[in-house]
Amino acid sequence: MSEPILEVRNLTVHFYTYAGIVKAIEDVSFDVYKGETFALVGETGCGKSVTSRALTQLIESPGRIVRGSVIYHSDKGSVDLLKLNEEEIREIRGSEIAYIFQDPHSSLDPLYTVGYQIAEGMEVHGRVKSIKEGIQKAVDILRSVLIPDPESRVKNYPHELSGGMKQRVVIGTGIANSPKILIADEPTTALDVTVQAQILELIDDLRKKYNATVILITHNLGVVAETADRVAVMYAGKIAEIGSVEQIFKNPLHPYTKGLLKAVPNPMTKVERLDAIPGTVPNLITPPGGCRFHPRCPFAMEICKKKVPELKEIEDGHFVACHLY
């Protein structure tokens, strides 16, 4: 197996709200390998986005990264991203680790041209000397994200573009500095189904072209099956299971993963009917003790209520956090 580019250990983020401390993610640990597409899957509110943003300290007040480490192995050596100061992490954001956000309609500043916004991302990292030079380069970037007529498109404002076009611009901004890691946070959720496949294909092509690593955050298992190499399934702020796409889809171990796969039409096997997981997502201010899934788990035992299950390696590269194993 190839070497890891990111090693996330015990990442914990809490939000200090008036209602109480929201334990958004607790002791999340996983590795991301160079050149792969790593998918983070889970329901809304399970902490996927928080995890992806915490990687570069993009957590705003009232949220706070309580503990953990994110070791990033770059060409220049290894650093713990969570120990960097504001200026050091800023230099990494957008140049080494870039983001693509969920909603292209609100990711772009409505008052600036798309060319300016792409150029700005390069200018702040010293890749171009001026915004003007950046806008010239932005033409090539727009061409590489398959926007037709890029020469005139750079002068457009976001509201003059369609959703798919805007997401291409956002992707273009992301890859402008040829980052090592591209974090795509539900890049297709806000888009038309017809455009979704194009965008995913584009991200994958760019990954190959720039030899980058992609962290794909999604709740869409179909997208995972199609694009990811490895998958981490999250539930209520914790990792339930990690494995390769094949392992997760063909041999799911965690009851939650099994439930998820039963709840969506699986293209790999024939399913008679779709089952829902009983119960609802727990409140993260007072999460259930022990395994957070035990109130909804059909296999729950006494121990599940008391002890937090650790991630165990069941087969090569296939980890699960469940007392059944």
Add this chain to the structure above:
Amino acid sequence: MANLKKFLVRRLLTFIPTLIGVTLIVFVIAYVIPANPAKAWAGGEKASEEAVKQIIAEYHLDQPWYDQYWFLISGLATNSIIDPRTSNPVMGDISERFPVTFQLAIIAFVFILLLGLPLGLVSALKRNTWVDTIVRIFALIGVSTPIFWLGYLLLYIFFVKYRITDLAGVPPSPPTQIFHVPIIDSLLTGHFTIFKQHFARFWLPGFTLGFAGMGVLARFVRNSFLEAISGDYIEFLKAKGVPKLKVYRHALKNALVPIVTVLGLQFGSLLGGTPITETVFSLPGMGSYAIDAIRNLDFPAIIAITFIYAIIFVTTNLIVDILYAVIDPRVRY
């Protein structure tokens, strides 16, 4: 830009019904007041019959209301109406007093901008800290302090106690006039002593007049900046690695549309506040002229002042509308 031209023409045309409406309403109010202006103008109780009659004939006071209205409006437009109180052409009186009021409003506006904007920004950036609390209390005090009270208080401090300002007359205008507003003209033509004199005379009334506006603006800047900074694109800017100050610049520009709206309204309400300020600080401007006119049933002057204020209001609104489009590319005419 062709669109801009069309837009301007359309907007300028809407000025006409607005101005007619405003002056008509004020005229009707004045018309239905059970008073005898002719007698008042002729000198009150002791006025002679002939004098009153002559005034009635001269000002069409025995004619129906529409004739009176037309007489007033057309007379003001050609500046042929003589003010019964001062015996000068009405528009002549006003053009003498207008620069004082306009200058007062501009200085108050500058105070609002220079203090309200930074206070609001500081308040937003230091949200929910003691700094924010102090600014919010200041804003509350600002909007709830009556101008006449604040004016006398400041006069007591800066004139009676410490003599930092003076209250006599108005300094001379610079020899060359461009905008006919002395403080701007003296600055543009390089007459700095005159500029200093004007500033020394006007800063205190300007501050008093702008005090309420500072608080309002600070609150608005705070809220719209906070709203802008919570936008997704701000987070995306951070994710791009854009430094803090540049992120703030994006947020500020996005917060500008509501801020410009408030500033436009503020400029209008500043003019509304000038009568009290000018009376307290004994400035010979339009505001105190308006009060005198009302006290003396001087209807031609009242209509003329209303007309000028209405023009300033609609012009300010027009400028605000144009600024919207300058700030926000989504706004189309």
